[in-house]
Amino acid sequence: MGPSQSIKNLNTPRIALIDCNNFYVSCERVFRPDLTHTPIVVLSNNDGCVVSRSAEAKKLGVKMGQPWFQLAPLAQKHHILPLSSNYTLYADMSNRVMKTLSTYSPKQEVYSIDECFLDLSDFAMPLDSYAKMIRQTILQNLGLPVCIGIGSTKTRAKLANFFAKQHPLLEGICDLESIDTQLQAYFFNQTQVNEIWGIGAKITEKLATKGIKTVWQFMQACPNWLRKNFSIILVKTQAELNHISCLGLNDIKANNKQIIASRSFGAPVYTKQALSEAISSYVARAAEKLRQQNSVAKIIYVYIQTNRFNQASYHAPGVFLTLIEPTQDTRLLTLSALQGLEQIYQPGLAYKKAGITLSEITPNTQKQHALFAPKSTFDNSKSQILMQTIDQINQSIGKGSIHLLSEGFDKSWQMQSNQRSPRYTTHLSEVAKAYTDSN
Ligand SMILES: [Mg+2]
Incomplete structure (x- = not known):
């Protein structure tokens, strides 16, 4: 089942999807090589649920999203090691991966923290060797x-990536367009529709009632029938599987993939009120940057820290929150951030620093709406106008002239001199520090 070595014709579209395996677990292992064969799970905030599993943990039957307390007996029996999530580390590793990958194609779209598309069209070389080199x-x-995974469209590339993960014989690379047609047909027949990009549980269920269960069956379905019974989106998905590109590659290389706003306080801060004000103003700054590059963010990370030089009492909790829909609205981001603070704040401590990070940043134009999201509190088009207006006023009459009440007025927590953010991506000592101390 070796892929063909022929050099493809020019002018044929080729999209690669590169996806890190068990990303969070793999990041942890980079700094703990002794854990290479240990069954590991990474847990969500407050060590709640499994968000990443090593291959060993998967084999033991650990499910994605499973609450940790449910796993206790299994974990004890097989010595499964639970790790708290360390988002700062993952975000930094992600940046390094994406930066490296960007050198392999002039067109890159970072799709999530651990995956990106590269446009390899018109590359006059055997793509399987090229992919091997990237890997x-x-x-x-x-x-x-x-x-x-490599395919003629984004949807095919996604599916090819799934095959690459599923079949060890492929050694991590599947160029769907150069494997022979029999093997392709075999893959399509063996694979359930829910593995197709954009087809979720609800649609899978409905398709099944109409007798469509495999990728192969879905590809053969009548487009008009799909449009009538489902939606135009599904028709496009099918077209993509049949080599007709409907989804372009959005080049967001120039934009920040992560926006950080943080600061040390001038004097120790004790109250939740003061921390709320600080965090609100960091969110406002980050959201403004987000709008400047016309992007939306899906994840916001909030953290607070006591004096890190006082090791005995050092306390640095953080939490990351996923928004129902990616947004650039300061109000929605602030709401989430303050909910996060509510979860991590402990009274009676002297806090030295607080910060937020926006991530999973994508261009506003390709914003994906949550299918079943509850109606947003803030009307989308009105939100954009309001935010634009605030930005314009602040730009013309001075930073922060108009702001949310939650930012406060006297800002006694503000630090006068040091404006520097933590050097996450350039100073390994700080990355490592955050990792060992905050968990
Ligand atoms: Mg992954």
Whole structure:
């Protein structure tokens, strides 16, 4: 089942999807090579649920999203190691991966923290060798294993990536357009529709009632029938599987993939009120940056820290919150951030610093709406106008002239001199520090 070595014709679209394997677990292993064969799970905030599993943990039957307390007996029996999530580390590793990958194509779209598309169209070389080189480089430079799927469209690339992950014989790379047609048909027949990008549980269920269960069956379905019974989106998904590109590659290389706003306080801060004000104003700054690059963010990370030089009492909790829909609205981001603070704040401590990080940043134009999201508190078009207006006023009459009440007025917590954010991506000592101390 070796892929063909022929050099493809020019002018044929080729999209690669590169996806890190068990990303959070793999990041942890980079700094703990002794855990290479240990069954590991990474847990969500407050050590609630499993958000990443090592291959060993998967084999033991650990499910994604499973609450940790449910796993206790299994974990004890098989010595499964639970780790708290360390989002700062993952975000930094993600940046390094994406930066490395950006050197392999002029067109890149970062799709999530651990996956990106690269446009390899018109590359006059055997793509399987090229993919092998990419895979080896990421492994060698960053210690992270990745799988690469290649297809004529984004949806095919996604599916190819799934095959690359599923079948060890492919050694992490599947160029769907160069494997032979029999093997392709075999894959399509063996794979359930829910593995197709954009087809969720609800649609899978409905398709099943109409007798469509495999990718192969879905590809053969009548487009008009799909449009009538489902939606135009599903028709596009089918077209994509049949080599007709409906989804372009959005090049967001120039934009920040992560926006950080944080600051040390001038004097120790004790109250939740003061921390709320600080965090609200960091969110406002970050959201303004987000709007400047016309992007939306899906994840906001909030943290507070006591004096890190006082090791005995050092306390640095953080929490990351996923928004129902990606947004650039300061009010929605602030609401989430303050909910996060509510979860991590402990009274009676002297806090030295607080910060937020926005991530999973995508261009506003390709914003994906949650299918079943409750109606947003803030009307989308009105929100944009309001935010634009605030930005314009602040730009013309001075920063922060108009702001949310939650930012406060006297800002006694503000630090006068040091404006520097933590050097997450450039100073390994700070990355490592955050990792060992905050967990
Ligand atoms: Mg992944």
